[in-house]
Amino acid sequence: VSAAAAAAVTNGLGGGEQAAAAPVSADQLDVEAYAAQYSGRTRVARLLFIAERCGVEAIQLEALRMAHDEARAREDTVLYLDAVLKINSRLGPRYRHDQAWVDSVNRRAEQRKEKLETELNGYRTNLIKESIRMGYNDIGDFFYAHGHLSEAFKSYIRTRDYCTTSKHIVQMCMHVILVSIELGQFAHVTNYVSKAEQTPDTLDAVIVAKLRAAAGLANLETKKYKLAARKFLETGPELGSNYSEVIAPQDVAVYGALCALASFDRSELKSKVIDNINFRNFLELVPEVRELVNDFYASRYGSCLEHLEKLKPNLLLDIHLREHLGTLYNDIRHKAIIQYTLPFISVDLNTMASAFKSSVSMLEKELAALITENKIQARIDSHNKILYARHADQRNATFQRALQTGNEFERDIKAMLLRANLIKHDFNQKNWL
Amino acid sequence: MESVEALVAHIQGLSGSADELAQLHGLLKQADGDALRAHSAGLLPFLSHLHPGAHSLGYLYLLDSFVSSSANLRAHAGGDLLVTVADFLTSCSADQIRMAPDKFLNVCRVLKNEVMQLNAPIRGIAPLRAAVRKIQTSSEQLTPLHAEYLMLCLLAKQYKAGLSVLEDDIFEVDQPKDLFLYCYYGAMIYIGLKKFRKALELLHNAVTAPMSSLNAITVEAYKKYVLVSLIQSGQVPSFPKYTSSTAQRNLKNHTQIYVDLSTCYGTGSYSDLETFIQSNAEAFQTDNNFGLVKQVLSSMYKRNIQRLTQTYLTLSLEDIASSVQLNTPKEAEMHVLRMIEDGEIHATINQKDGMVSFNEDPEQYKSSEMVEHIDSSIQSFHSLCPSIVSTNITEDLKYSYWIA
Numbered sequence: 001v002s003a004a005a006a007a008a009v010t011n012g013l014g015g016g017e018q019a020a021a022a023p024v025s026a027d028q029l030d031v032e033a034y035a036a037q038y039s040g041r042t043r044v045a046r047l048l049f050i051a052e053r054c055g056v057e058a059i060q061l062e063a064l065r066m067a068h069d070e071a072r073a074r075e076d077t078v079l080y081l082d083a084v085l086k087i088n089s090r091l092g093p094r095y096r097h098d099q100a101w102v103d104s105v106n107r108r109a110e111q112r113k114e115k116l117e118t119e120l121n122g123y124r125t126n127l128i129k130e131s132i133r134m135g136y137n138d139i140g141d142f143f144y145a146h147g148h149l150s151e152a153f154k155s156y157i158r159t160r161d162y163c164t165t166s167k168h169i170v171q172m173c174m175h176v177i178l179v180s181i182e183l184g185q186f187a188h189v190t191n192y193v194s195k196a197e198q199t200p201d202t203l204d205a206v207i208v209a210k211l212r213a214a215a216g217l218a219n220l221e222t223k224k225y226k227l228a229a230r231k232f233l234e235t236g237p238e239l240g241s242n243y244s245e246v247i248a249p250q251d252v253a254v255y256g257a258l259c260a261l262a263s264f265d266r267s268e269l270k271s272k273v274i275d276n277i278n279f280r281n282f283l284e285l286v287p288e289v290r291e292l293v294n295d296f297y298a299s300r301y302g303s304c305l306e307h308l309e310k311l312k313p314n315l316l317l318d319i320h321l322r323e324h325l326g327t328l329y330n331d332i333r334h335k336a337i338i339q340y341t342l343p344f345i346s347v348d349l350n351t352m353a354s355a356f357k358s359s360v361s362m363l364e365k366e367l368a369a370l371i372t373e374n375k376i377q378a379r380i381d382s383h384n385k386i387l388y389a390r391h392a393d394q395r396n397a398t399f400q401r402a403l404q405t406g407n408e409f410e411r412d413i414k415a416m417l418l419r420a421n422l423i424k425h426d427f428n429q430k431n432w433l
Numbered sequence: 434m435e436s437v438e439a440l441v442a443h444i445q446g447l448s449g450s451a452d453e454l455a456q457l458h459g460l461l462k463q464a465d466g467d468a469l470r471a472h473s474a475g476l477l478p479f480l481s482h483l484h485p486g487a488h489s490l491g492y493l494y495l496l497d498s499f500v501s502s503s504a505n506l507r508a509h510a511g512g513d514l515l516v517t518v519a520d521f522l523t524s525c526s527a528d529q530i531r532m533a534p535d536k537f538l539n540v541c542r543v544l545k546n547e548v549m550q551l552n553a554p555i556r557g558i559a560p561l562r563a564a565v566r567k568i569q570t571s572s573e574q575l576t577p578l579h580a581e582y583l584m585l586c587l588l589a590k591q592y593k594a595g596l597s598v599l600e601d602d603i604f605e606v607d608q609p610k611d612l613f614l615y616c617y618y619g620a621m622i623y624i625g626l627k628k629f630r631k632a633l634e635l636l637h638n639a640v641t642a643p644m645s646s647l648n649a650i651t652v653e654a655y656k657k658y659v660l661v662s663l664i665q666s667g668q669v670p671s672f673p674k675y676t677s678s679t680a681q682r683n684l685k686n687h688t689q690i691y692v693d694l695s696t697c698y699g700t701g702s703y704s705d706l707e708t709f710i711q712s713n714a715e716a717f718q719t720d721n722n723f724g725l726v727k728q729v730l731s732s733m734y735k736r737n738i739q740r741l742t743q744t745y746l747t748l749s750l751e752d753i754a755s756s757v758q759l760n761t762p763k764e765a766e767m768h769v770l771r772m773i774e775d776g777e778i779h780a781t782i783n784q785k786d787g788m789v790s791f792n793e794d795p796e797q798y799k800s801s802e803m804v805e806h807i808d809s810s811i812q813s814f815h816s817l818c819p820s821i822v823s824t825n826i827t828e829d830l831k832y833s834y835w836i837a
Contacts, residue, residue, distance in 0.1 A: 030821075055465065059782065075498070098762050111445075164677065168807060253794055288522045298571060368744050368745070371743070371744045372740070372743070372744055372769050378748040379744065379745060379791075380744060380745045380748075381745070381746040382745055382747050382748045382752060382788075383747040383748075383750060383786065383788045383790075384745075384747070388746060393793075395798070396794065396797065397805075399798040400798075403806075403810070406810050406811075406814070407810075409814070410633055410810075410813060410814065410817070413821065414604075414817070415634070415637065415638055415641070415815050417602055417729055417817075417820060417821065417824060418603060418606070418642075419638075419641070419642065419643060419675065420639060420824050421604055421605055421606055422606055422612065422642055423643055425606065425607065425608075
């Protein structure tokens with residue numbers, strides 16, 4: 001058992017960086033159940049993502065099949081073509097490229113687009129704000145449904161001029177946020193979240209929760225893990241499955257817990273995660289993550305890291321978390337190591353290695369790196385394999401610094417006097433006064 | 434127009450008090466020029482009538498006019514002329530020669546040229562050192578002779594001789610361009626003696642001196658500055674605020690491979706650095722910096738080993754070898770041993786186990802020597818203060834400072 005776990009850990013340390021190359025075993029992933037959590041475009045996008053990254057053919061084909069069906073049902077030609085390309089005729093005749101269908105859908109879409117645009121022009125000449133706003137919204141929805149994201153974005157933005165109530169503004173913000181998340185433009189997401197939060201009316205609890213979740217996602221993608229954790233932890237349980245076109249409540253739990261573990265210190269962890277009643281609702285949905293947070297807090301680092309490794313293959317298939325998983329895991333592991341060594345004057349590396357389920361030499365290298373980065377104040381006795389805490393001798397350090405400062409001062413003063421002299425001669429030559 | 438004999442008689446007669454000297458000086462200046470030059474070839478025997486110490490001024494004029502003619506020099510090359518000049522320089526009187534500094538400098542320069550032509554720079558060292566002391570009005574003044582003297586010391590590889598002149602701090606500079614040569618040659622002498630910190634001071638002054646246009650000496654000085662900084666502290670400090678803008682903007686353009694070398698050094702990989710140096714070996718050779726570059730390379734090991742002392746209490750020799758990229762534990766042992774002997778790290782090697790234990794700096798700052806050291810440092814600051822205050826005041830009072 002320990003050998004396999006050790007191998008898993010070493011893989012974990014190296015595998016995160018080679019995320020693209022290593023095939024991921026996702027035997028436990030139930031594609032249907034996973035996809036059922038989401039709706040809208042994100043379901044198809046996630047299915048395609050899984051198909052691309054997963055190494056197991058069976059699951060890949062299953063995901064692609066579902067993506068194809070979904071895209072076809074939604075008449076989204078862009079995603080449909082993508083799915084068909086990836087299926088590559090492996091699934092039989094029903095899943096081959098159906099250009100006729102694509103053409104007919106596109107034709108119908110053109111017609112509808114023309115109709116919407118004429119309507120909109122009509123509204124514009126009539127200068128009825130509300131109609132214009134709804135017209136732009138409809139066009140935006142239309143573009144979004146057919147996968148033309150940047151046009152959708154532009155249309156939604158244009159409704160801004162015609163919004164009269166804060167409800168309109170909030171609606172506009174939600175639309176823009178949705179499109180921006182899919183476009184990957186998270187700066188816009190943060191922008192519009194704050195815009196929505198600043199409206200004068202009090203917002204519906206569900207909307208508040210949605211905004212927090214979106215903000216958390218934006219922070220996660222821009223690598224601001226601490227802020228992301230805070231946002232996710234503030235998301236109220238009202239979110240439920242109301243935001244399934246973006247994020248599922250399990251995701252909130254997982255993202256929030258991982259970011260918190262990687263970036264919070266112990267007191268914050270306790271107050272904001274473990275004692276957080278609202279967040280507990282989310283954590284109940286993913287009992288493994290709840291276990292892992294509790295293990296970390298109770299210093300059962302070995303079991304915590306084991307849980308992390310078990311979750312890893314599935315998490316690597318998550319469209320938002322994948323790039324950050326390596327960093328987050330490393331941060332959590334480093335935090336665990338640092339916390340482990342804090343209370344002791346000396347630590348036997350053998351015991352520590354067994355607690356962290358890794359080999360002594362690997363652990364030594366990790367510790368050396370952490371010491372060089374000044375995160376641990378200690379020294380390694382490599383001969384006896386012991387880590388000794390070390391605190392700098394203040395008195396000696398002060399003397400040394402004082403003498404050094406004195407020498408530098410003397411040198412600088414002499415150089416300065418010399419330079420003053422040179423400048424004096426320069427002036428003498430220039431000014432005949 | 435007086436004949437040379439008459440002139441000689443005047444010299445002998447009027448070399449007593451200051452008034453007489455002033456009068457003599459006037460006469461000499463009158464006779465100077467075509468008069469003396471016409472007779473220059475025949476001046477040498479007259480010198481034997483004069484005593485270099487007592488009649489320094491007159492001697493100087495005659496000597497100067499003699500050596501100014503290259504025909505004379507060729508005729509007497511390698512002979513007693515050198516001895517005569519050297520003798521004069523060592524025994525002349527400082528007050529008298531200060532009345533005609535240009536001529537004095539000229540004579541010294543001629544000596545230097547002769548000595549270099551004869552490929553015996555060592556013969557010029559003693560006379561020039563005496564000359565430097567004589568023409569200086571104070572020990573803080575820089576003269577053009579400093580640079581010439583240091584150059585001879587470098588050529589003759591007599592570094593210790595150069596030290597005596599380098600030890601004085603320089604605060605007064607008449608001609609800025611003297612400073613650059615002085616700093617450059619001085620730094621090279623310190624490098625030869627492996628006193629890298631003092632070399633760095635001089636090079637720093639050369640690089641940060643006020644200048645309106647870049648000169649070749651500063652460029653060469655900067656190249657050595659980069660190399661010595663890497664050896665001494667492992668990184669090249671950025672330009673301080675008071676560096677002239679010409680230097681800041683242009684220096685790096687002229688010294689690109691050195692800048693690249695310092696970035697390569699920063700990565701900490703010995704093999705990368707080695708390949709970089711090999712590929713640019715020619716460039717370093719043409720700059721005559723290859724020896725320094727090799728020292729930079731070996732300092733890389735030292736730096737890496739020093740970093741290990743911060744992380745480990747004990748470490749096996751094999752681990753040291755692998756983390757510092759040495760080939761065998763034996764080599765690691767050798768490097769560590771040398772560093773212990775040079776006092777760069779504090780450690781003990783346990784050969785039985787093949788382990789090295791790194792110790793703390795044993796200096797406790799409690800001994801009486803340390804107290805004395807601290808005390809003398811404080812004293813030297815106090816001695817600097819008056820000059821700072823006076824410079825401040827004189828500069829402030831200068832009208833030119835305000836309108837410039």
